[in-house]
Amino acid sequence: MSILSFAIRSGDYAQGGSASKGLKEQLKKIGAAPEIIRRVMIAAYEAEMNVVIHSVGGRMTVALDEEKADIEVCDDGPGIPDIEQAMKEGFSTAPAAARELGFGAGLGLPNIKKNSDYLTIESQVGKGTSVKFRILLRPQALGERMRNSLHIAPAGCRGCYHCLFACPTRALRVRGNHPEVRSELCIDCSACISACRTGALTVLGTVGQLPPGEGRVLVVPPALLSQFGPVVGRVLDSLAELGYRDIRVTQAWEDALRGAVMLLANQVSQPRPVISPCCPAAVNLVAARFPSLIGHVAPFVSPLEAVRDSLVGKRAVFVACCPAQRTALDVGRLDRNVEIIVPSVLCNAVMPLAMSQRGGVSWRDSSLQTGETSHQTSSDMNVMRVTGMQHVVNVLEKVEDGRMNDVTVLELAICDEGCFGSPLLGEDPFIARQRWVDARRPADVGAMAVRRKMPLVAKAGLRLDNDMSKAIDKLAKIDILVKSLPRKDCGLCGCPTCVAFAEDMILGKASRADCAFFHEGTEHVP
Amino acid sequence: MRLSRIAQELSLRPLTAGAGAEDPDVTLGYVSDLLSDVLASAPAGGILVTVLEHMNVVAVAMHAELAAVVFASDREPDKAVIERAGQEGVALFISPQPAFELVGKLYQLGIRSRGSSS
Numbered sequence: 001m002s003i004l005s006f007a008i009r010s011g012d013y014a015q016g017g018s019a020s021k022g023l024k025e026q027l028k029k030i031g032a033a034p035e036i037i038r039r040v041m042i043a044a045y046e047a048e049m050n051v052v053i054h055s056v057g058g059r060m061t062v063a064l065d066e067e068k069a070d071i072e073v074c075d076d077g078p079g080i081p082d083i084e085q086a087m088k089e090g091f092s093t094a095p096a097a098a099r100e101l102g103f104g105a106g107l108g109l110p111n112i113k114k115n116s117d118y119l120t121i122e123s124q125v126g127k128g129t130s131v132k133f134r135i136l137l138r139p140q141a142l143g144e145r146m147r148n149s150l151h152i153a154p155a156g157c158r159g160c161y162h163c164l165f166a167c168p169t170r171a172l173r174v175r176g177n178h179p180e181v182r183s184e185l186c187i188d189c190s191a192c193i194s195a196c197r198t199g200a201l202t203v204l205g206t207v208g209q210l211p212p213g214e215g216r217v218l219v220v221p222p223a224l225l226s227q228f229g230p231v232v233g234r235v236l237d238s239l240a241e242l243g244y245r246d247i248r249v250t251q252a253w254e255d256a257l258r259g260a261v262m263l264l265a266n267q268v269s270q271p272r273p274v275i276s277p278c279c280p281a282a283v284n285l286v287a288a289r290f291p292s293l294i295g296h297v298a299p300f301v302s303p304l305e306a307v308r309d310s311l312v313g314k315r316a317v318f319v320a321c322c323p324a325q326r327t328a329l330d331v332g333r334l335d336r337n338v339e340i341i342v343p344s345v346l347c348n349a350v351m352p353l354a355m356s357q358r359g360g361v362s363w364r365d366s367s368l369q370t371g372e373t374s375h376q377t378s379s380d381m382n383v384m385r386v387t388g389m390q391h392v393v394n395v396l397e398k399v400e401d402g403r404m405n406d407v408t409v410l411e412l413a414i415c416d417e418g419c420f421g422s423p424l425l426g427e428d429p430f431i432a433r434q435r436w437v438d439a440r441r442p443a444d445v446g447a448m449a450v451r452r453k454m455p456l457v458a459k460a461g462l463r464l465d466n467d468m469s470k471a472i473d474k475l476a477k478i479d480i481l482v483k484s485l486p487r488k489d490c491g492l493c494g495c496p497t498c499v500a501f502a503e504d505m506i507l508g509k510a511s512r513a514d515c516a517f518f519h520e521g522t523e524h525v526p
Numbered sequence: 527m528r529l530s531r532i533a534q535e536l537s538l539r540p541l542t543a544g545a546g547a548e549d550p551d552v553t554l555g556y557v558s559d560l561l562s563d564v565l566a567s568a569p570a571g572g573i574l575v576t577v578l579e580h581m582n583v584v585a586v587a588m589h590a591e592l593a594a595v596v597f598a599s600d601r602e603p604d605k606a607v608i609e610r611a612g613q614e615g616v617a618l619f620i621s622p623q624p625a626f627e628l629v630g631k632l633y634q635l636g637i638r639s640r641g642s643s644s
Contacts, residue, residue, distance in 0.1 A: 013581065014581045020589065038570060041589040045589045101561070102578040103560075103582075111562050111565055
C-alpha cells in the first residue's frame with residue numbers, strides 16, 4: 001500500500017490538474033491498464049477541479065495497492081447543501097470565471113460517478129466536503145476470489161450434513177460438527193442456510209443492532225413488509241414511526257431493472273434468453289457453474305446495488321435477505337454511510353408497532369397503488385420467471401444446451417418466489433408474495449437501472465495447484481483415488497461427494513481414514 | 527489518417543514544434559467547449575476542436591489522452607500553454623475557420639466520434 005498526497009489550491013486554474021497528473025505517473029509505474037488509468041484520471045481531475053472552482057482549498061489523498069486506487073479529495077469549505085441536486089447532470093453553482101474557462105457545466109460529479117467503481121460524498125455546509133471514490137485496478141481479481149457473507153456458528157452445528165447436499169457448488173464440508181466453507185466455490189446463495197435446521201449457518205451480521213433512524217434512509221425489500229399478515233400498509237406506517245428520514249422499497253428498482261432488461265432484449269445482437277441480474281446469487285451461480293452463459297446476463301447491477309447508487313451522499317440502512325445481497329452491498333463500501341442488517345433485526349423492532357396499530361391502510365395514501373404495476377405493461381414480451389435453486393439449475397442447463405432460445409427474458413431467483421423465500425424470513429414465500437401483490441404500496445420514486453461498471457467474469461473455482469503441470473498430476477491422482485472409493489456420496493466423511501473427498505485428500509485437507517467404508521489395511525473399499 | 531495529413535488538408539497552423547515527430551494515426555474526433563464533456567466523451571487518441579485556449583485545455587487533453595487540439599476561430603493560446611502542451615506531447619494547431627467548418631471538413635476526411643455507426 002502506498003499513500004500519496006497532493007495539495008490543491010483554490011482558484012488556481014492554471015495549475016489545475018497537477019495533482020491528478022502526479023497520480024497518473026504513479027499508476028503508469030505500477031503497470032495499470034491504460035483504460036483504467038484513463039478512468040482514474042478523469043475522476044481525479046474532476047474532483048480536483050471541483051476543489052479549485054468551488055472551495056477554499058483542499059487536498060487529494062490516494063491509497064494505492066495492487067488491486068485498487070482509493071482516492072479522497074477533501075476541502076475545507078464551503079460544503080454542498082444538497083448532494084442529490086449536485087449529482088444531477090447540468091446542475092452547477094460554478095462562478096462566471098469558471099464557466100468562461102469551460103467548466104461549470106454540471107458534469108463534474110456525474111463524471112466521477114461514471115468513471116469510478118464506488119463513490120461516496122460527505123459534505124457539511126460551512127465545514128467542507130469529502131469525495132471518496134474507488135477504482136479497481138484489476139477488476140477481474142474480484143471474480144477470482146470472491147468474498148462470502150456466509151456466517152458459520154459452529155456451536156449450533158450437530159453434524160446433520162443437510163447443508164452438504166444442499167449446496168449447488170459443493171462448497172461445504174463438515175468436519176466433526178464444524179461446517180467449513182470453501183470460499184472459492186461458494187456463490188453466496190441461501191441454499192445451505194435453508195437446509196440448516198439449527199441456525200449454525202446464517203448471514204454475516206445477524207447479531208446486530210438496528211441503527212437509529214435519525215438522518216438515515218431505510219431500504220427494505222417487499223418481502224419484509226408482508227411478513228406480518230395482510231397489513232402491508234400498516235407495516236410501512238410502523239417503519240415510518242422508527243424515525244427514518246425516508247423509506248425506500250426496493251420494488252421500484254426491481255421494476256426499473258425489468259424495464260431496462262426488456263429494452264436490451266429488443267436488440268437483435270443480444271444472445272437469448274437475456275438473463276436478468278435481479279438475484280445476485282443467481283448471477284454468481286452463472287459465473288461459477290455456467291460461465292458459458294455470462295454473455296446472456298444483462299449488464300446491470302442488482303436492484304439493491306442500484307438503490308445504493310441512488311443514495312450517494314446519504315446515510316442508509318439496508319436489509320439484506322441473503323449472503324449475496326450482503327456481499328454485493330459490502331464489497332464497495334468505502335465508509336459507514338451504508339449499514340447492512342438482516343431482516344430479523346428490523347422485524348423485531350417493527351413487530352410490536354405493526355401488531356398494536358388498529359385501522360386500515362394509511363401510509364401516504366395518495367402515493368399508494370394497488371397490485372402489480374410494471375409487470376403488466378410487459379405482457380407482450382416473453383418473460384419467464386424461475387425461482388428455487390433446483391429449477392434455476394435445471395433451466396440454466398437447458399439454456400446451455402441451446403433449448404431455451406424461444407424465451408426472450410429469463411428472471412432467475414435462487415430462493416422460492418425470489419426474496420419472499422429468503423430463509424431469513426419466516427412467512428411462507430407464496431403467502432408473503434401474494435400479500436404483496438394484493439397490497440397497496442408506494443409508487444415508483446424515479447428508480448433507475450444501473451449498468452455494471454465491470455464486466456461479469458467467470459468464477460475460477462477450485463484450483464488444484466497454481467502450477468498447471470502439477471495440477472494435471474493431481475487431477476490424475478484424484479481420478480485413481482476416486483476409483484478406490486465407494487462412490488456412494490454418503491457424506492459421512494464430511495464431503496458432499498466421493499470426488500470432493502478425493503480432491504480434499506490430494507489437497508491435504510482430508511485423510512483416507514475419514515471414509516466410513518475404509519478399513520485399516522485394505523487398499524480398496526467395498 | 528496521419529495527423530500531419532489532416533493538418534495539411536485543413537490548412538492548420540501547427541503551434542507545437544515537436545508534433546510532427548510522432549505523427550499518430552487519427553481516426554476519431556470531438557468538438558466541445560465544456561471541459562467535463564471533453565473528459566467524459568472525447569475519444570483517446572482523437573482530435574479535439576474547441577475555442578477554449580487556456581491551460582486547462584492542455585490538462586484535459588492530457589487526461590483524455592487526445593492526440594491533438596485544434597483552436598478554432600483563431601483563438602491563440604499563451605506561450606505557456608504551448609510550452610506545456612509540448613512537454614505533455616499534445617499537438618496544438620490553430621485555424622481561422624470556425625469550429626463548424628473545421629468539424630465538417632474533418633468528417634469529410636472520415637474522422638468520426640467514438641461510437642458513431644456511419
